[in-house]
Amino acid sequence: MDQEILLAQIRQIDPQNQISPKKTDLIALEITATSLHEVMRTMRKQPDLSFDMLCSHTAVDWLENGFELIYVLYSTQFRQSLMIIVNIPRENPVIPTVSNIWLAAEAQEREVFDLFGVQYDHHPDLRRLFLEDDWVGYPMRKDYKDDFMLESAE
Amino acid sequence: MTVHISTLNDRTTVPENSKSSLNTQEFFINMGPQHPSTHGVLRLVLKMDGETIREVIPVLGYIHRSIEKICEHNTYRQIVHLTDRMDYLSAVMNNWAVSMAVEKAAQIELTDRIEYIRTILAEMQRLQSHQLWWGVTGMDLGAFTPFLYGFRDREMLTDIFEETMGARLTLNYIQPAGLMFDIHPDFVKKTKDYLKYFKPKLEEYEALLSANPIFQQRLRDVGILDREKAVSLGATGPVLRACGIPYDLRRVEPYGVYEKVSFKIAVGSVGDCWDRYSVRMEEMRQSIQIIEQLIDNIPEGKFITKKPAAKITIPEGRYYSQMETARGVLGVLIVSTGKEKPYRFHLRSPNFNNLWTITQMAPGSRLGDLVAMVSTLDLVIPDMDR
Numbered sequence: 445m446d447q448e449i450l451l452a453q454i455r456q457i458d459p460q461n462q463i464s465p466k467k468t469d470l471i472a473l474e475i476t477a478t479s480l481h482e483v484m485r486t487m488r489k490q491p492d493l494s495f496d497m498l499c500s501h502t503a504v505d506w507l508e509n510g511f512e513l514i515y516v517l518y519s520t521q522f523r524q525s526l527m528i529i530v531n532i533p534r535e536n537p538v539i540p541t542v543s544n545i546w547l548a549a550e551a552q553e554r555e556v557f558d559l560f561g562v563q564y565d566h567h568p569d570l571r572r573l574f575l576e577d578d579w580v581g582y583p584m585r586k587d588y589k590d591d592f593m594l595e596s597a598e
Numbered sequence: 599m600t601v602h603i604s605t606l607n608d609r610t611t612v613p614e615n616s617k618s619s620l621n622t623q624e625f626f627i628n629m630g631p632q633h634p635s636t637h638g639v640l641r642l643v644l645k646m647d648g649e650t651i652r653e654v655i656p657v658l659g660y661i662h663r664s665i666e667k668i669c670e671h672n673t674y675r676q677i678v679h680l681t682d683r684m685d686y687l688s689a690v691m692n693n694w695a696v697s698m699a700v701e702k703a704a705q706i707e708l709t710d711r712i713e714y715i716r717t718i719l720a721e722m723q724r725l726q727s728h729q730l731w732w733g734v735t736g737m738d739l740g741a742f743t744p745f746l747y748g749f750r751d752r753e754m755l756t757d758i759f760e761e762t763m764g765a766r767l768t769l770n771y772i773q774p775a776g777l778m779f780d781i782h783p784d785f786v787k788k789t790k791d792y793l794k795y796f797k798p799k800l801e802e803y804e805a806l807l808s809a810n811p812i813f814q815q816r817l818r819d820v821g822i823l824d825r826e827k828a829v830s831l832g833a834t835g836p837v838l839r840a841c842g843i844p845y846d847l848r849r850v851e852p853y854g855v856y857e858k859v860s861f862k863i864a865v866g867s868v869g870d871c872w873d874r875y876s877v878r879m880e881e882m883r884q885s886i887q888i889i890e891q892l893i894d895n896i897p898e899g900k901f902i903t904k905k906p907a908a909k910i911t912i913p914e915g916r917y918y919s920q921m922e923t924a925r926g927v928l929g930v931l932i933v934s935t936g937k938e939k940p941y942r943f944h945l946r947s948p949n950f951n952n953l954w955t956i957t958q959m960a961p962g963s964r965l966g967d968l969v970a971m972v973s974t975l976d977l978v979i980p981d982m983d984r
Contacts, residue, residue: 469916
């Protein structure tokens with residue numbers, strides 16, 4: 445996979461998109477939240493990319509620096525992995541869903557919603573996954589507190 | 599932008615005049631959380647039209663232990679003690695996956711001896727896992743004898759594990775930078791004896807269950823999973839290979855010593871329950887072959903390359919690595935800030951992604967067939983919930 449061609453393509457969608465400056469072991473693209481859906485569609489549909497599997501999707505809570513959403517894509521045809529990173533603010537974290545591109549996203553996004561409170565726009569069935577429907581708060585956030593938690597060792 | 603958050607109650611309310619054939623009404627029933635065929639606490643809410651399934655809504659979280667959150671508070675050496683409790687039937691492989699991720703990120707060198715022992719144990723574990731699956735699949739579909747046969751043979755393998763690793767189920771043996779301790783002196787001999795014993799037994803398995811026409815009819819053309827859908831759903835392992843896609847990480851991105859051994863990747867063609875069954879049966883044969891190629895050639899060397907007391911830190915960054923467990927691809931994502939503990943530790947579990955295939959293949963089939971589908975997906979619930 446040629447990084448230059450890849451970069452040119454995502455730049456076309458949004459000039460702010462770039463190869464991630466963060467240290468990663470896979471090729472990583474850092475894209476804007478507004479261009480996420482279009483970039484993902486390109487990754488999936490374009491014949492010379494065809495990333496047909498969404499391996500993993502999760503979020504990282506960087507507190508005041510917002511959430512970092514990580515998508516790991518895989519192409520069964522070209523045997524290539526790709527990491528896609530999106531940064532979104534912590535206040536009102538809304539991001540378009542990719543569940544209409546990969547079916548796997550539906551469950552994986554529900555997990556992130558359940559544990560981090562990231563809201564997926566146009567998700568077909570956005571509901572709690574592990575916790576009860578009336579649970580208050582999002583436990584994987586770094587500042588989550590509830591009455592049953594033990595004091596941290598640090 | 600509008601985000602609508604729904605609840606399970608919304609999903610399971612039957613509308614007054616719901617569409618249905620035969621003047622019946624659609625209704626919801628619960629399969630689980632306690633149900634013998636789900637092998638754990640998995641709840642499937644089924645929308646039924648008489649005996650026909652219209653929709654499957656999996657409800658998870660009954661044994662959610664938030665392993666990912668606990669991992670954020672533990673060092674990399676401590677994490678392996680949690681991961682073998684996720685998919686307890688591929689404990690060795692889970693620990694290996696985490697260790698491999700840490701070793702890659704921290705650039706720890708390993709000796710050949712470590713790689714050989716790890717590969718052999720992983721294949722033994724795959725064999726053991728498939729033996730249990732074979733037994734319970736038979737039992738789920740009404741044949742009790744396979745369960746006893748499968749467990750009898752599995753027990754002998756567990757004894758070999760116990761001697762070397764000191765445990766029978768949660769095998770805490772592989773750790774970052776090597777192994778906990780060296781293999782038992784009798785390990786090689788006992789493993790070889792076992793393989794000699796088990797090879798004819800595998801033929802017996804085929805004669806006992808695979809050749810049974812009732813069993814075949816319960817599985818053939820039941821729960822057909824479309825190729826594209828399987829990939830799109832992120833299904834991996836035998837479930838994906840049964841659809842005819844030869845995606846096996848042992849071949850695609852070889853780790854351990856899989857490059858040095860020759861083995862076939864079992865693939866199906868239709869993607870039905872029978873294919874998933876046959877793929878696992880063939881995998882048992884291939885596992886035996888892999889072990890046979892390696893067991894006599896374990897090189898001498900150290901079994902750990904870093905002192906157990908030495909700190910392992912990972913430089914700042916995001917690291918993703920994956921491994922083929924008995925059920926599919928286990929991915930480990932480590933987000934490090936350069937400390938001894940991970941900032942974020944995410945596990946992409948194979949069962950979690952394999953489970954959702956059931957929402958695609960069950961609608962339209964009968965309730966009894968759902969048991970065959972759940973059974974051949976070979977789900978381990980603690981791995982799903984994590």
